[in-house]
Amino acid sequence: MNLTINFNWPTGENSASVEMAQPNVNDIDMEFRVGVVPKEHPDKIAWHNSGWVVGDRDMKRVVFRVKQGDKVVVERKKKGEEEIQTRNEWDVNEEWPTEAHGAAMTVVPWYL
16 A cells, blocks of 8 residues: 655645555555544544545545644554554654755655
8 A cells, every 4th residue: 555645735835635545466455544643632543534445446545634743644454353453653744855845845655
C-alpha cells in the first residue's frame, strides 16, 4: 500500500493532502485504516472511511487534508483478524521538506 503526502498543498496554507491508494500483491489479505491525530487533540485519532479498507484492486482511494502540526496514522492487520500487525505514524511537521514552501509543493511517497 502506498501513502503519499503532498506537502504544502494547497500551496501557502501550511497544510498537506494525504492519499492512501495503490495496493499491491502483498496487500490482498490485509486491511488498512488511516487517521489523523490533530495537533489540538494529541490523544485522539480521527479515523477516515469509518474503519478498515481491504487492500485489493477494488479499494477506493482515501484522500484527506491535514495541517502542518498534525500526525498521520496508518494501521495494518490481516483480513478478518483483530490484532494490528503494524502501526506507522508520520508527524507532518517533522517530515515537512524544506523545499515545500511558498508556491512549491513536494510529493513524498511511502510504502506501508
